[in-house]
Amino acid sequence: MSAQIPVKVKVKTVINKEPFELTAFGRYSEKGDSTYLQYDEMMPEGTIHTTVKLKNGEVLILRKGAVDMRLHFITNKKTPGTFSTDQGLMLTEADTKNVTIGEGQVEVRYDLSIQGSYAGTYHMNINYEEVSE
Secondary structure, eight states: OOOOEEEEEEEEEEETTEEEEEEEEEEEEEETTEEEEEEEEEETTEEEEEEEEEETTEEEEEEEESSEEEEEEOTTOEEEEEEEETTEEEEEEEEEEEEEEETTEEEEEEEEEETTEEEEEEEEEEEEEEOOO
């Protein structure tokens, strides 16, 4: 694993035209041909440790803690995932329309289904920049 670089992460997600924004401080690192962003989200339910893995135009988001979630995005593919809450484990499917990975930014557009039911259209932007500690 390469050195972990401190970064400021801004996540903006628009769900059915409703915007949600998060700013967090985390770490950026590279291992092989993969890039990793790691940051913590503070929620009323508790802390969620989030890892975003970028590799070959694919995005994998893993969240652990108050919410456990696994989402995998590949342009023009439907990919299975999981979403776990205190109500139990639910199966998800991301129908990814577009993945764009650029310098310091990731953009994903997808439709999400939970337990086979349409949950909404999502447009997520993750921007990150190096900060000095």
